Amino acid sequence: MKTITHHIPDPMLAAYAAGTLPHAFEVVVATHVSMCDTCRVSLEAHQAVGGAILENADAADLPEGMKSDVMALLDQPIDDPQPAPKRAGIYPGPVMHALRNRAPRWKSLGFGVRQSILSDGPEGSLRLLHIPPGRAVPDHGHNGMELTLVLQGSFHDETGTFGVGDLEIADEELEHTPIAGEGDPCICLAATDAPLRFRTFVPRVLQPLFRI
Amino acid sequence: MAADREISEQTTWMLAIRDRRDKQAFARLFDHYAPRLKGFVIRSGLDAAQAEEVVQDVMLTIWRKAEQFDPERAQVSGWIYQITRNRQIDVVRRVARAVPEELKHEDDHEPDPGQVLALEEETGKLKQALKRLKPEQRTMIEKAYLGDLTHQEIQAQTGLPLGTIKSRIRLGLDRLRHELKELREP
Numbered sequence: 001m002k003t004i005t006h007h008i009p010d011p012m013l014a015a016y017a018a019g020t021l022p023h024a025f026e027v028v029v030a031t032h033v034s035m036c037d038t039c040r041v042s043l044e045a046h047q048a049v050g051g052a053i054l055e056n057a058d059a060a061d062l063p064e065g066m067k068s069d070v071m072a073l074l075d076q077p078i079d080d081p082q083p084a085p086k087r088a089g090i091y092p093g094p095v096m097h098a099l100r101n102r103a104p105r106w107k108s109l110g111f112g113v114r115q116s117i118l119s120d121g122p123e124g125s126l127r128l129l130h131i132p133p134g135r136a137v138p139d140h141g142h143n144g145m146e147l148t149l150v151l152q153g154s155f156h157d158e159t160g161t162f163g164v165g166d167l168e169i170a171d172e173e174l175e176h177t178p179i180a181g182e183g184d185p186c187i188c189l190a191a192t193d194a195p196l197r198f199r200t201f202v203p204r205v206l207q208p209l210f211r212i
Numbered sequence: 213m214a215a216d217r218e219i220s221e222q223t224t225w226m227l228a229i230r231d232r233r234d235k236q237a238f239a240r241l242f243d244h245y246a247p248r249l250k251g252f253v254i255r256s257g258l259d260a261a262q263a264e265e266v267v268q269d270v271m272l273t274i275w276r277k278a279e280q281f282d283p284e285r286a287q288v289s290g291w292i293y294q295i296t297r298n299r300q301i302d303v304v305r306r307v308a309r310a311v312p313e314e315l316k317h318e319d320d321h322e323p324d325p326g327q328v329l330a331l332e333e334e335t336g337k338l339k340q341a342l343k344r345l346k347p348e349q350r351t352m353i354e355k356a357y358l359g360d361l362t363h364q365e366i367q368a369q370t371g372l373p374l375g376t377i378k379s380r381i382r383l384g385l386d387r388l389r390h391e392l393k394e395l396r397e398p
Binding site for chain 1: 235238239242243245246247248249250251252254255260263264267268271272275276285286287288289290291292293294296297298300301305307308309310311312313315334335338339342353354356357358359361362363366367
């Protein structure tokens with residue numbers, strides 16, 4: 001397996017541990033951690049910091065009977081409503097969870113580029129992108145931040161080369177043209193906290209139609 | 213020094229719960245953590261009634277998911293912290309939290325006491341380091357992990373000794389990376 005070289009920065013991991021990331025980013029972080037032991041260790045370190053803060057927290061009085069209520073519930077049978085997500089093929093557990101355990105529903109964007117939207121709302125968007133080898137993702141800037149995590153193949157742009165498990169973080173300033181590498185088509189998980197604005201690919205007036 | 217080299221009672225309780233479904237150990241764990249949990253949850257913005265509901269859910273989750281507790285990888289407090297944040301987010305957001313795939317030890321895996329102690333030692337140092345911070349820095353760190361700061365706000369706090377704090381515990385956890393890798397490879 002190729003070594004992952006582009007990781008999650010510390011502030012983002014801390015925000016993930018504390019649960020303050022927008023949901024689309026949260027899925028990307030959980031997916032990267034599923035693929036990357038370095039970041040899993042880092043995340044567990046952040047959780048340890050959270051634990052130290054919990055351990056130092058001031059105790060608050062509990063209502064009478066709460067303990068006996070909880071003790072009485074221990075033997076109750078339960079069904080686990082949220083089993084841990086499982087990987088399927090190239091899609092790690094958190095992606096399968098976002099896909100509701102179904103295969104992606106690809107929609108063509110032209111020139112062999114396809115996307116499958118997993119969620120889209122005012123807080124941001126989450127989608128899978130499928131880019132044939134050597135093909136460019138249309139040049140685009142960002143209104144906010146964009147996270148792109150490679151699940152298969154690779155891409156390169158002005159900032160470097162990204163292989164399986166690598167995470168690119170692009171802010172508003174970055175105008176980049178990611179191009180898929182040779183070999184397998186590049187499949188990425190991409191999350192934004194604002195709508196994307198494509199430059200050359202689709203006229204702006206059509207963007208709401210394509211939701212890109 | 214010999215007395216310092218014993219596994220903490222929290223870890224001992226948790227292992228008794230995990231391996232023997234020991235209700236007495238659970239009762240002691242409850243007495244230790246439930247009041248702290250309530251204080252912690254209230255500080256992160258829930259009212260008393262909501263907080264009590266979260267505490268109850270978290271304590272039950274500890275009992276039900278005890279088999280996921282791995283003392284080589286997480287301190288009891290860190291493990292409970294994550295369960296608590298997950299629960300709080302589910303309550304507030306009504307969208308299930310995205311969580312990573314789980315790693316599982318073989319069923320017959322016996323924890324390595326040396327590793328468990330090493331991790332506890334690092335966590336002890338971490339707690340000391342938190343106490344030594346300047347008050348405003350400590351408040352900021354607490355706010356970050358209580359979920360009071362957005363990602364951008366954490367990033368903007370350049371004076372926040374996030375890396376320093378974390379690297380203490382990181383040292384202990386890094387030793388596990390090789391093992392983690394083996395667990396993950398199918």
